[in-house]
Amino acid sequence: MNINNGKLPMDALHDRCAALAEELGIAARDQIDTVAPLTGGVASDIARVTAGGRSFVVKFALPKLKVAADWHAPVHRNAAEYAWLQVAAQVCPEGAVQLFGRSPEQHGFAMEFLDGDDVYLWKSALLDQKPDRGEAAKVGQLLGQIHAASAAPDFDRGPFDNRDDFRALRIEPYLTFTAQAHPALADKLNGLAEMLYDSTQVLVHGDVSPKNILFRAAGPVLLDAECATMGDASFDPSFCLNHLVLKAIHLPDSRTRLLDSVGALWAAHAPHVSWEPAADLEARICRLLPGLMLGRVDGKSPVEYLDETERQIVRVAATDLLSDPAETLAQFVDRLNTHLKEHDT
Numbered sequence: 001m002n003i004n005n006g007k008l009p010m011d012a013l014h015d016r017c018a019a020l021a022e023e024l025g026i027a028a029r030d031q032i033d034t035v036a037p038l039t040g041g042v043a044s045d046i047a048r049v050t051a052g053g054r055s056f057v058v059k060f061a062l063p064k065l066k067v068a069a070d071w072h073a074p075v076h077r078n079a080a081e082y083a084w085l086q087v088a089a090q091v092c093p094e095g096a097v098q099l100f101g102r103s104p105e106q107h108g109f110a111m112e113f114l115d116g117d118d119v120y121l122w123k124s125a126l127l128d129q130k131p132d133r134g135e136a137a138k139v140g141q142l143l144g145q146i147h148a149a150s151a152a153p154d155f156d157r158g159p160f161d162n163r164d165d166f167r168a169l170r171i172e173p174y175l176t177f178t179a180q181a182h183p184a185l186a187d188k189l190n191g192l193a194e195m196l197y198d199s200t201q202v203l204v205h206g207d208v209s210p211k212n213i214l215f216r217a218a219g220p221v222l223l224d225a226e227c228a229t230m231g232d233a234s235f236d237p238s239f240c241l242n243h244l245v246l247k248a249i250h251l252p253d254s255r256t257r258l259l260d261s262v263g264a265l266w267a268a269h270a271p272h273v274s275w276e277p278a279a280d281l282e283a284r285i286c287r288l289l290p291g292l293m294l295g296r297v298d299g300k301s302p303v304e305y306l307d308e309t310e311r312q313i314v315r316v317a318a319t320d321l322l323s324d325p326a327e328t329l330a331q332f333v334d335r336l337n338t339h340l341k342e343h344d345t
Contacts, residue, residue, distance in 0.1 A: 200231065
């Protein structure tokens with residue numbers, strides 16, 4: 001995350017952070033030295049707070065997201081995010097962020113500020129075309145572990161009965177809204193939307209994007225779980241793979257490596273799939289992934305780095321892969337490569 005201007009005026013953000021720190025017993029109001037807004041998302045106000053030489057992050061959910069489209073979401077989703085982070089800490093403590101408490105009244109919580117020479121943001125590494133360090137496989141394994149733990153009969157699903165929030169934050173902006181721009185594909189996109197809304201298989205993070213994944217020596221740390229819900233197991237891997245695919249279109253010099261990462265993520269994730277045949281899940285990912293591709297060019301939250309030529313490549317490839325879905329991710333990548341080679345020639 002990078003320091004930048006936040007949504008709230010500085011004095012209001014400072015007061016809110018100070019109130020949260022005091023409520024949680026982290027620091028008294030008069031001990032707050034600095035409050036620096038952080039960028040990295042559209043759904044929350046986030047800041048780095050320094051008190052007595054100690055830094056931590058505070059996060060407050062916003063009722064209206066910071067995008068051009070009219071996109072609202074309930075602020076109580078902050079509770080589901082905190083609960084997801086608690087589950088991640090139990091399942092994979094080496095990859096978890098330290099939590100300092102949450103305020104239900106303020107819809108905010110505090111957590112560790114991750115910093116250091118060994119800490120880097122996966123999105124920056126991808127866009128800067130840094131050498132691959134096996135990140136995709138590590139993320140696939142982390143997701144698989146959390147999904148498998150949440151599929152256990154004794155898992156507490158109570159904090160994650162959030163499918164209406166998930167519909168507002170993910171299904172409607174990425175699929176239902178996008179269907180309006182693609183009438184010929186509306187049945188396919190709306191069918192995927194219904195599939196996601198109706199499923200409660202595993203604990204879904206909902207925003208497994210490289211912009212939300214920090215790496216340190218111990219492995220990946222997955223943040224920003226505002227969309228957490230019990231949902232379809234296809235969503236998290238599809239959402240992450242979508243970013244690898246879009247960057248492969250945007251960065252031709254890294255294309256082979258990025259598309260190889262698609263297979264690496266799935267190969268690490270698949271051994272953890274215990275709730276259904278892994279082949280069934282893979283086929284469902286192949287159906288959902290092209291819908292999410294369209295959602296990132298014609299939905300409510302388009303990626304910022306694609307130009308119009310690249311967006312059109314996405315539309316053509318996604319339309320083909322939605323109309324006639326691949327059965328495996330290897331087939332998906334082969335067909336996407338065919339589209340890219342046709343465009344290159």
